[in-house]
Amino acid sequence: AQSVAQPEDQVNVAEGNPLTVKCTYSVSGNPYLFWYVQYPNRGLQFLLKYITGDNLVKGSYGFEAEFNKSQTSFHLKKPSALVSDSALYFCAVRDDVDSSYKLIFGSGTRLLVRP
Amino acid sequence: GAVVSQHPSRVICKSGTSVKIECRSLDFQATTMFWYRQFPKQSLMLMATSNEGSKATYEQGVEKDKFLINHASLTLSTLTVTSAHPEDSSFYICSARDHSSYNEQFFGPGTRLTVL
Numbered sequence: 096a097q098s099v100a101q102p103e104d105q106v107n108v109a110e111g112n113p114l115t116v117k118c119t120y121s122v123s124g125n126p127y128l129f130w131y132v133q134y135p136n137r138g139l140q141f142l143l144k145y146i147t148g149d150n151l152v153k154g155s156y157g158f159e160a161e162f163n164k165s166q167t168s169f170h171l172k173k174p175s176a177l178v179s180d181s182a183l184y185f186c187a188v189r190d191d192v193d194s195s196y197k198l199i200f201g202s203g204t205r206l207l208v209r210p
Numbered sequence: 211g212a213v214v215s216q217h218p219s220r221v222i223c224k225s226g227t228s229v230k231i232e233c234r235s236l237d238f239q240a241t242t243m244f245w246y247r248q249f250p251k252q253s254l255m256l257m258a259t260s261n262e263g264s265k266a267t268y269e270q271g272v273e274k275d276k277f278l279i280n281h282a283s284l285t286l287s288t289l290t291v292t293s294a295h296p297e298d299s300s301f302y303i304c305s306a307r308d309h310s311s312y313n314e315q316f317f318g319p320g321t322r323l324t325v326l
Contacts, residue, residue, distance in 0.1 A: 127312065138216075138303055138319040146312050161305075185253065188262075189313075196242060196313050198255045198305075 097122050097190045101201035108208055110175045116171040116184050116204045129170040130160055133183045133203075142184075145169060156180070176199030176208045212238050214306045216318035223294055224326055231289045231306030239284035240306035244315060245277070248301040256305045260287040294325040 097120045120126055127146050133137040139147045145153025150162040171187060186201040201204045213236040223229050228233055233243055241262045246254040249320035259267040276298075278290040287306075291298050301322055305315040 124313070127314075129314075133319070134320065136301075136320075141317075141319040144314070195259060196307050196315070197244070197256060198315055202253045 096194065097187050097188060097197075097199045099186050099187055099199050099201040101184075101204045103204050104202075105205045105207060106163070108206070110173050110178050110208050110210050114117045114173050114176045114180070114206065114208070115206060116186075116206060117169050118169045118171065118186030118201060120169060120186070120188040121167060122188060122190040122192075125165075126162075126169075127189040128160075128197070129187040129189075130154065130158070130164060130169075130171050131187065133185065138159050140186065176206075178208050178210055181206055181208045211307050212236075212306070212311065212314075212316040212323055213305065214318040215317045216302075216304055216321050218321060219319060220322045220324075222326065225295055229323060230293045231291075231302055231304075231323075233287045233289070233306065233318050235285045235306040235316070236306075238306070238308045238310065240308065241284060241288075242307040243281060243298070244286040244305045244318045245279060245287075245289050246302060246303045246305070248320075250301075254303060257289075266297055289325065294323070296325045299323055299325045 102118045128142045132144040135142045143152050145152050155160045170203045215234045217232045219291045223276040243260040246256045257272045260279045262281045268274045281287040304318045
């Protein structure tokens with residue numbers, strides 16, 4: 096069965112410091128991995144995805160994530176956090192052997208960047 | 211990139227009434243759309259998979275007679291919350307699958323439903 100874990104409910108970081116939001120996954124086949132951000136009362140905004148190819152994926156707003164197959168992880172990173180990055184972040188996975196194309200979401204991590 | 215719209219963005223209704231939410235893929239055809247529900251400060255919960263021209267597939271625990279889904283065309287799926295009650299108040303988000311883009315899902319902006 097597919098699953099996604101975001102072990103941290105909240106991550107606090109000072110503006111200008113690097114940030115990491117953790118995500119691990121479990122699938123039967125090969126994973127398609129996604130990160131989304133959600134601001135209050137808004138839908139999901141796509142940040143980046145890993146489908147195949149280079150393990151380091153660069154996305155919107157300076158975010159990047161590294162696919163690590165041995166550790167089944169896809170942590171989200173940014174070298175220098177901004178106060179405006181404060182939001183709710185979701186990791187999601189799709190199993191390439193699942194013909195339903197369902198996305199499984201993690202529980203979400205709230206990022207708080209203090210000035 | 212692919213764009214998905216939802217209408218309305220916000221709706222307030224009285225208990226016992228029915229509410230219809232539309233999800234449209236604006237620049238691609240979507241044979242499959244998905245409906246999610248999100249409670250405050252929680253993750254997205256998949257309610258059902260909407261397939262064009264056939265019946266929707268509901269997740270366990272989701273009442274199909276309560277949440278009616280119609281996917282009549284390749285660009286439109288509707289979710290009707292029938293006989294709404296205050297506990298149905300939630301944020302409803304749809305997504306549409308683009309088969310030309312690794313079957314990636316593109317998300318709508320969400321609909322905030324408040325049942326009085």
